[in-house]
Amino acid sequence: MTASPTPSDAPDARELVRNLVGLEADARSDEAPVAARATLATSERLYRELSRWLGSVGCHALFTRALADARVSHPLLTGVRVQKGDQPYFEGTAEIIDAHGASATAEAFEAMLVTLVELLGRLIGDDMAVKLILQSLPEFVRDTRSLEARRPEA
């Protein structure tokens, strides 16, 4: 993540995303392919929850930018579109899973989420970005120890 004006205790963006996806995967262990579905579900959930305080227009703008940036390193996202609404979703995901496989799809969506977290960090600071993401997903962090436990040992 980007440097904050003051020293930051915020977790690394990728670490945060993997923790969130991991928690989602635990809840979807019976849905194959787990990793891809968990990453996608995390993305949609984050979109929905962040919309509460950013507004759907603001949230859509952020995800669109994150998706565009992630396409550079993961061209398979080219066919994916973010659809607004009460139940936002990523159009075209089934096709890329079929075409590129679940693992590559999960990796691409993870890259998009990392880009999103980093973008938020640049706009409002890393600490604030992480905090607002975690606040947006209260059930994921109700027991923050579970998140902490998933962090790799330093």
Add this chain to the structure above:
Amino acid sequence: MKEKKRSPVRNLATGVPGLDSVLGGGLPEYSFNLIAGGPGAGKTTLVHQLMFANATAERPALYFTVLGEPTLKMLRYQQQFSFFDHDLAGSAIQFINLSEEVLDGNLDEVLKRMVDEIARSKPGIVVVDSFRTIRENLTQSSEHTTSSLENFIQRLALHLTSWEVTSFLLGEYSESEQRDPIFTVADGVLWLTQAVDRNSVVRKLQVIKTRGQAQMPGLHTFRISEDGLQIFPRIPERQDARQLQSRTRISTGVPGLDEMLGGGMIAGDAVMITGPAGSGKSTITTQFIAEGLRKDEAAVIAIFEEYPKDYVARADARTPEIGEMTGSGKLEIIYLRPLDLSVDETLAAILEAVQRLGATRVAIDSLSGFEVALAPTFRIDFRESLYRLIGALTSTGVTVFMTAEVLDGFSYERFTSEQVSFITDEIIVQRYVEIDSEIKRVMAVIKMRGSDHSHGFHLYETTGKGVVVSGPLVGYHGIINGCPTFHGAAGSPLTEDRLTSRDEARLPLHGG
């Protein structure tokens, strides 16, 4: 008849310096407030300060954003203020976007979403920014009439009160819109303005109403700094509240001047010394302050014309106490030179230092520099402003020593250029006179309330040890016009013997 017990209204501390005083003791809890003003007036910052001062995890603040400043930008910019607490943002302070509900134009949905969020979070504070955009968006729809909007406001106010919420609606309104129903329903209305006057911008706050308590009337200037808003309440005219002194005499630090004053200044008085450039006003001022420091009194000097280090350096030779004690907790030099000052801001800075240091002596050096440092709009009311400033300062019991420069050293009839002599208890006038083809300096006490004093013009000199006052000039006429003539006994009285001052025998003024 049994006396009815009043239900007390608890007031919230706003966290905005000066605002609680203006509101009459804080913000009534559960009140429904409107904060109105133009773009950039400081509405959003004001309400953020208020939220960060009051929001807790148990009683959070909900900030509803509506088609105004995007939440991301608001967070980005508000973080720059010192009051922004990262630990509170996102948890004790939550941001909720209402744009879609408002764009849909359904008042019931807007209200339902707000009430749902309130029921979910049970906040102590709710902010709607901007309420004006809700109103405009809804009134554009033919379905909505003025009465339906009034009904919406009424229902919103009732819901917020029922949930025991203190609420703030922010909006850009003009004065002509005060018939808007929101002004009727609101318990409190705060109006923020910023006006450009030549090259200065002056921000003002007015409390239009606060139900149930007496607010401070008038327009109060405020400044937005990295600490957020600071309100400078209009100085109450508190001359009547002036603390009665025991008429104790205190030394000016210039023995000859003390003698002219009948034994020194009277503690708690406002004293003005006027004279042309280079007449020694600042020298006497620093001697007055140094005298207090030697007696273990604390002091404050407000300067406007030069930087503190330059002021200290200049004073150092004659009054090293100034440099030695600056910043020690006994002396504070306040430097104010932004050219858009208000008198109230100046007073706030001086009073804060006086209270912090427990100061008994205050010097304002000079009134002329102070006038220039004010925003143009305040220079118009300079006399009235000074009246309030001096009244407020002396009501605290401090002795105030002011300098004022008069431009014309030879031909003036007036003694003070600011025409503010009515605000002072004592006036000392300095001037140049020509005697025997030499420029001499004379000083006289022309006003001293409730005390006898010298009525003569006294020669004085500024020496390496400070100002040294001689005896009165005797036998001269026309001193007041600058060109006196001697009508005394034969021979000039201004001999070297006469110029040897009584003060010099009393000096040194400090140290050995």
